[in-house]
Structures are given as C-alpha cells and as structure tokens.
Amino acid sequence: MNRRSFLIATAAAIPVFAQHHDETPQPSAAEVLRELTEGNARFAGGTPKRPHTGLDRVHEVAGAQRPYAVVLTCSDSRVPPEVLFDQGIGDLFVVRVAGNVANNDQIASSEYALEHFNSPLLVVLGHSQCGAVSAVVNGDAVPKEVGRLVFHIGEAVTRVRKERPMLKGGDLLAASVQANVQETIKDLHANRAIIAGRVRDGRLKIVGGVYNLADGKVTWV
DSSP: OOHHHHHHHHHTTSOOOOSSOOOSOOOOHHHHHHHHHHHHHHHHTTOOOOOSOSHHHHHHHSSOOOOSEEEEEOOOTTOOHHHHTTOOTTTEEEEEOGGGOOOHHHHHHHHHHHHHHOOSEEEEEEETTOHHHHHHHHTOOOOHHHHHHHHTTHHHHHHHHHHOTTOOHHHHHHHHHHHHHHHHHHHHHHOTTTHHHHHHTTSOEEEEEEEOTTTOOEEEO
C-alpha cells in the first residue's frame, strides 16, 4: 500500500469532532494569506510589530482561542511560525513534526482546528536545509522510528530525482524540500473526511511555502 492509499484507508479512524464548532465568520483565506505574507515581510525586513504578545492578549484568549490559520510545519527550532509570520498568541494553530509530513496525528490535529475554529487557511511550511529531507536525499542511516517518519519523504525525493536527474547536492535538497511540501499538500487533500470537503466547498484553502533559514523569507510554492 502506498502512502496516499494508506492515508485514505486510515482516515476513517480519525474522529469527527462534532462538538463546540465555532461558525463565527473568519477572514477570507486571501486576507489571511496576505496578512501572513505582510507579516513575514516585516520580520525579514527587521521591522516586526510583534502583535498579541502581551499579558492583555494572554487574558483575552484564556477562555477561548480563535486562530485564523493552521500551520503544519517542521519541528526545527529555527522555524517558529508565530515569529517568522510576525503573529502572536492565539493567531495561529501550529502543528509541528520533523519534515512537515502529514501522518494521522498531523491530519487529526489539523482537522480539529478546522472544525472547531473554522480557520480558512492551512499552510504547509517547509524550510531550507531540512534535516529530515536531507537524511532521505543522502541515504543516511537512521533509527527505526525515524526511518518510519522519513520514509514518507521518500516519495518527494524519488519524484525529484526522476523528473530532474541533473540535480545534485544543494540543488537536489532544495528541490526535494519544495516537493515534500507539495506531497504533504496532496496527502491532506487525499483525506476525504474533513479537509478535502472544506476545500471543495470553498471554506478552506491550502497553500505551501518554504522558509529560508538564511534570510528569514517565506516563498510560497
């Protein structure tokens, strides 16, 4: 069974969150994407506003949260979404896992946020020099559990090598990072329970991006 078939087959096992839905209108996906883009420009330009970071915001959201975007990203310590998008407490629902892959736990966590908070935008964010992708590209020996994780990245690397066999070294890694973001987006679409339904009826937009560790900029892919 390939990765996508596995995700479809196991989607039924992910609980449908039927309680406490918040249908209050959120900003549009385009508006949220524009806010994240502008926030990243401020951060990369050295002029962040650092909104929603004080105790007043802590008190404001203590009883309920209302994040307007879900961000599925890598666990790398250099990639904090709230900082690089210049957002604050309660603005983003962040799901982190090495290699920004979409396995059952990441899909379920994303669905939870979408169903409960009606967030209109789901961002899959990779980053340059990703160690998990690099391990696959280089064929590194990894522990068993890590191997199960990076196995899912193999499809992206294999596709890049097949389509662009001339790529080597850093160019191969960069292309594989981008392809891995795209594979994760495909996996999210493959789940028909909640995410794909929201995409179909226009309540959700999924976008991919790659964060550059060297300059702080996010490039949408």
